[in-house]
Amino acid sequence: MDKARIATxxxxxxxxxxxxxxxxxxxxxxxxxxxxxxxxxLVDNKEFPENVDLTLVExxxxxxxxxxxxxxxxxxxxxxxxxxxxxxxxxxxxxxxxFVLADxxxxxxxxxxxxxxxxxxxxxxxxxxxxxxLHELVAVDLFVPGCPPSADLIFFVLSEVLAGRIPxxxxxxxxxx
Amino acid sequence: MxxxxxxxxxxxxxxxxxxxxxxxxxxxxxAHLHVLQFRGFEKLCEGRPFYEMPSxxxxxxxxxxxxxxxxxAKACDAIMGLRIxxxxxxxxxxxxxxxxxxxxxxxxxxxxxxxFLMGWDSDPRERNLLGLVDKHPDLAxxxxxxxxxxxxxxxxxGGRRIHNPWIVQGGVASPLTMAKRDEILSGIPDALAxxxxxxxxxKHMMEKLGEETEVFGNFRSMFMAIGREDGNLCLYxxxxxxxxxxxxxxxxxxxxxxxxxxRDYQEYIGEAVDSASYMKAPYYKPLGYPAGMYRVGPAARLxxxxxxxxxxxxxxxxxxxxxxxxxxxxxxxxxxxxxxEIIFAIERMExxxxxxxxxxxxxxxxxxxxEAEGVxxxxxxxxTLIHHYKVxxxxxxxxxxLIVATAHNTLAMxxxxxxxxxxxxxxxxxxxxxxxxxxxxxxxxxPCLSCATHADGTMDLIxxxxxxxxxxxxxxxxxx
Ligand code: SF4
Numbered sequence: 001m002d003k004a005r006i007a008t009x010x011x012x013x014x015x016x017x018x019x020x021x022x023x024x025x026x027x028x029x030x031x032x033x034x035x036x037x038x039x040x041x042l043v044d045n046k047e048f049p050e051n052v053d054l055t056l057v058e059x060x061x062x063x064x065x066x067x068x069x070x071x072x073x074x075x076x077x078x079x080x081x082x083x084x085x086x087x088x089x090x091x092x093x094x095x096x097x098x099f100v101l102a103d104x105x106x107x108x109x110x111x112x113x114x115x116x117x118x119x120x121x122x123x124x125x126x127x128x129x130x131x132x133x134l135h136e137l138v139a140v141d142l143f144v145p146g147c148p149p150s151a152d153l154i155f156f157v158l159s160e161v162l163a164g165r166i167p168x169x170x171x172x173x174x175x176x177x
Numbered sequence: 178m179x180x181x182x183x184x185x186x187x188x189x190x191x192x193x194x195x196x197x198x199x200x201x202x203x204x205x206x207x208a209h210l211h212v213l214q215f216r217g218f219e220k221l222c223e224g225r226p227f228y229e230m231p232s233x234x235x236x237x238x239x240x241x242x243x244x245x246x247x248x249x250a251k252a253c254d255a256i257m258g259l260r261i262x263x264x265x266x267x268x269x270x271x272x273x274x275x276x277x278x279x280x281x282x283x284x285x286x287x288x289x290x291x292x293f294l295m296g297w298d299s300d301p302r303e304r305n306l307l308g309l310v311d312k313h314p315d316l317a318x319x320x321x322x323x324x325x326x327x328x329x330x331x332x333x334x335g336g337r338r339i340h341n342p343w344i345v346q347g348g349v350a351s352p353l354t355m356a357k358r359d360e361i362l363s364g365i366p367d368a369l370a371x372x373x374x375x376x377x378x379x380k381h382m383m384e385k386l387g388e389e390t391e392v393f394g395n396f397r398s399m400f401m402a403i404g405r406e407d408g409n410l411c412l413y414x415x416x417x418x419x420x421x422x423x424x425x426x427x428x429x430x431x432x433x434x435x436x437x438x439x440r441d442y443q444e445y446i447g448e449a450v451d452s453a454s455y456m457k458a459p460y461y462k463p464l465g466y467p468a469g470m471y472r473v474g475p476a477a478r479l480x481x482x483x484x485x486x487x488x489x490x491x492x493x494x495x496x497x498x499x500x501x502x503x504x505x506x507x508x509x510x511x512x513x514x515x516x517x518e519i520i521f522a523i524e525r526m527e528x529x530x531x532x533x534x535x536x537x538x539x540x541x542x543x544x545x546x547x548e549a550e551g552v553x554x555x556x557x558x559x560x561t562l563i564h565h566y567k568v569x570x571x572x573x574x575x576x577x578x579l580i581v582a583t584a585h586n587t588l589a590m591x592x593x594x595x596x597x598x599x600x601x602x603x604x605x606x607x608x609x610x611x612x613x614x615x616x617x618x619x620x621x622x623x624p625c626l627s628c629a630t631h632a633d634g635t636m637d638l639i640x641x642x643x644x645x646x647x648x649x650x651x652x653x654x655x656x657x
Contacts, residue, residue, distance in 0.1 A: 012214065016239020016339045022287075023338055025325045026318075032307060043305050065213070092236040095221040104217040112219055112578045113457060115449035115466045122453035123194060123211040148239060148339050 004162055005053045007039040008083075009073055011066045012093045012131065013059030016148040017084035018042075021056070023151035031155075034162050050076050054161050056083040056154075060093045061132050063125040074138040079161065082140045083154070085147040087133060092147075094131040101129050142166070145173050179203075181607060193624075195594060195615060203604040208594035210587070210619070212456035222574045227256050227546060227566055228346040230574065234564065235340045237581070240283065243276035243331060244557035244582075246344040247413070248564040251553025253346030255440070256568055257544035260416050265348030265540040267529050270413050271361075272331050272344065273555070274522040274529075277412065278368070279327025280558035281475070281515040281522075284623040285375070286320020289512060292617055293382050298610035316378070319371045323519070326368045330526070333357045348541035358530055365527050369489070372519045376493055379516055386509070390501075392600040393618045394508025394593030397428035399461055399471035400480050401585065403556055404435070408483035410490075410521060412556040421554065423561070425461060425471065426481050430504040434463075439552040442563055448580065451587065458587040459580055470588040473560025474622065475514030480504050485517070487524035493517045508593055508621045515623075546572030557582045559623055583624040593618050 010018060018041060022028070039048050039055075048069075055077040061067055074080055085091035096104050105119040105127075134140050144157055153173055160167035181197040194213060198206040222233060231249035235242035247269055254261055291304045294313050302308070309317040328338045334353060335341035343350045383390070404424040405411040414421015423437035423445065437445055447462045447469070461469030471477075480503075484491050494517055501510065529535060546568050553564045560582035567576045597618045601611045 012216070014236045014239040014242075016236070016242065019239040019339055022283075022324070023328060025321060028321070029310065032310065037307065043302075043307065045302075062216075063214075092221075092233060093216060095233075096217040099217075099220055099223070104220040105215075107220040107576070108215070108217065109450045109457070111576070112448060113450045114447035114462075115460075116452060117450055118452070120450065120452050120455055123196070124213055124215075124453065124455055127215060147236070151338070 003034060003036040005038045005049075005051060006035045006158075007037070007048065007052045007055040007073075007077070008041065009039070009048075009055055009057045009069070010041050011057065011059030011070065011087070012062035013084060013086045014092075015041075015058070017056075017058035017086075020084075020146075020148035020151050021154050024155045025151070027155055031158055031162070035158075048073055048076060052077045054079045054081065056081045056157075057087050057134060058083050060086045060090045061128065061134065061137060062093055063127045065125040067128070067137065070134060070138055079141045079166075080134075080138070081142045081144055081157065082134045083144050084149055085145055088135075088143045088145050090131050090133045094133070097130045101127060142169075144169065149173065181602075193619075195619075197594075197598050197602065197615075199602070203602070205595065205598040205602055208591065208598045208615075209453060210456075210590050210594060211454045213454075215455040219577045219579055222566075222577050225574050227551075227568045227572050227574055228253055230564070230566060230577070231344055231346070232340070232342055234579065237579075239339055241276060241280050241558055242340050243272050243335075243344070244555060244562050245564070246341070247273055248553040248555050248557075248562045249566075250344050250346055251414075251439075251555065252551040252564040252566045253553070255551030255553060256546050256548050256566060256572070257347060257542075257551075258547040259347065259542045259544045261348040261542050262537075262539045263416070264352065264534050264537045265542075266413075266415060267532065267535050268334060268349050268353055268540060269344060270529055271353075271526055271535075272334050272341075273413050274526045275327045275330035275334070277327075277522040277558050278519050279324045279331070281519050282320055282323040282327060284558070284620075285512060285515050285519075286316065286323070288623070289617075289620050290316060290320070292613065292620070293379075293386065297613050297617065301609065301613070304613075316375075319375060323368060323371050323375075326364055329364070330361050333361055345541070347543055350541070352538045352540045353535060355536055358535060362527065362530055365523060369520065369523045372516065372523060373489065376516045376520065379513065380496075383513065389614075389617065390507045390509045392596055393614075393621050394589060394596065395506055396592060396596065397506060398589055398592075399428065399433070399464075399469070400426045400477040401461075401471045401473050401561055402478045402481045403554060403561060404481065407486075409486040410478060410482040410484070410518075412478075412522075414555065423554065424481065428504070428506065430480060432481075439554045439563075440550070442552060442554070442565070446563075446580065448584075454587075456584055456587055459585050460588065467588055470592065471585065472508070472589045473582055473585040474511055475518050475558075476505050476508065476511045477560065478556060479514045479517065485521040487521050487528065489524055490517055490521035493520055508589070508618070511621050511623065546570075559583055560585055583622070586622050586624065590619065590622055590624065593622075 082088045109119045179199040194211040197208045231246045234245040295304045332338045335343035425434040449458045449466045460466045563580040565578040
């Protein structure tokens with residue numbers, strides 16, 4: 001049987017969802033033999049490939065590069081999973097939506113700076129005025145809430161997908177804890 | 178002039194990029210790290226109750242959330258103007274030490290060891306944790322088990338592994354049961370054995386890593402850490418005067434500023450904006466910017482302490498000093514320092530768990546906001562972490578300033594990048610192995626760019642060599 005082609009993507013999140021994935025501990029080794037990790041912060045592969053069976057996406061959409069990336073990933077992925085509250089709702093990254101972006105930058109680079117004051121302008125991606133969750137821009141096939149989702153829940157999702165089923169999370173997941 | 182742009186995982190995970198400037202003869206003129214993510218925590222907290230801050234700021238980083246929970250809780254304690262119960266302080270220390278263990282393990286085993294074991298120039302498709310599982314299963318399993326143990330302790334004490342809601346203003350949410358204490362204690366011999374074994378392995382490995390030690394951020398700079406009255410290694414601080422207060426040392430290890438109360442940090446630390454990065458560049462104010470470069474983190478801490486204060490760690494530190502001198506100027510030594518700190522963390526945890534006070538019920542003090550400002554400082558795995566909160570009369574946040582550990586090293590990382598580039602790049606040809614060494618320099622700092630970028634540590638790369646007209650001359654990428 002062909003190995004499932006799995007990817008993980010990390011947008012505007014804290015990496016906690018990826019750490020929760022690592023928290024499946026030794027079970028990683030079991031899964032490793034059934035999948036090919038074609039793209040992830042965990043492997044050295046720069047280009048997101050075509051024909052990915054499953055992509056787990058951590059984080060919300062906060063800057064222009066996130067937006068480009070998620071569109072490309074959506075087009076190349078069969079089952080796109082919003083992993084964690086940031087991807088599902090915007091969560092903590094979206095808390096800045098209560099403020100005008102210029103004020104948020106002003107706090108960081110003027111109020112709280114003592115030299116060269118003013119927001120960075122070179123080499124850095126432009127921030128979107130509002131942070132949004134994935135489904136506001138692209139179709140999401142499965143929502144896995146939690147901040148982060150527990151390692152057991154992530155393991156369940158992976159196991160179900162590997163068994164050829166769409167995981168039923170109705171009784172297993174909730175937001176926050 | 179040419180610019181070499183090393184685009185990390187960044188466009189994908191959105192975090193870091195390196196540029197290197199070459200002159201017309203291919204000689205390195207400068208190198209720069211750009212951090213690409215911005216979250217705005219210092220503003221988005223406004224109008225919320227101060228006691229929400231630990232939980233909110235934990236979401237800065239899923240790798241070391243305990244650091245932000247602790248620095249945040251300390252800042253809250255300061256706003257309430259109280260001293261937390263002693264048992265609470267001890268319990269906070271336990272999770273902190275567990276976190277040092279798991280975070281250092283992640284950095285050493287999962288992220289950096291593939292370079293040492295597989296080689297800097299080895300096949301990039303295998304140079305990762307999964308390749309390690311295949312080729313060096315013992316070491317890979319050691320890493321997975323040590324990280325797991327640290328995470329399990331955090332879970333046992335605090336109720337969950339990542340973003341636990343147990344570290345709170347005024348102390349902790351619940352006491353430790355005897356059963357849990359015993360469970361943690363029973364795991365200590367195994368964890369310590371893994372750590373000691375790994376130290377022996379790495380000591381031998383270091384013999385082959387002479388050039389890396391020589392050029393990976395090997396230069397004179399100041400150092401900063403929090404200190405203890407007795408001069409021993411300090412990670413959390415305590416209720417005692419001067420414990421957990423800031424100190425600076427010069428490149429020879431002389432203390433140049435000492436006993437700086439957390440609330441006075443801004444008299445010594447300035448923050449410069451780097452116009453090409455979302456990460457600011459803190460500097461030692463008396464020397465100004467950029468002359469006031471200093472380093473933080475495991476090697477800086479060991480440079481600044483007299484001893485660790487536990488038997489195996491002290492033995493390891495003495496050996497280290499015997500081999501490399503009392504003051505280590507190479508940032509590559511951070512890897513070694515991490516292993517020593519893991520050993521210390523495990524031993525110290527055992528010492529604390531054996532104190533009777535650890536099982537007492539009094540773990541939380543109550544108060545409203547009594548002060549307009551509060552500053553909390555701890556040593557996170559990557560270095561000194563500062564949380565500074567301001568509140569109104571009702572205890573609602575009016576502003577915050579956060580200096581994460583990695584930011585302190587901004588100037589030093591740029592300095593180190595230039596050093597590595599100068600050593601390995603000559604002419605306009607760029608090789609994959611060179612790229613990996615640039616990454617290796619970054620990995621030795623284990624940077625938490627925006628407390629995020631480095632979780633993978635692989636920083637997959639595309640390098641473009643662009644001529645002065647902006648024409649692409651050479652592209653080098655890692656692909657499957
Ligand atoms: S959902 Fe929570 S754990 Fe996951 S990235 Fe967002 S803040 Fe981090």
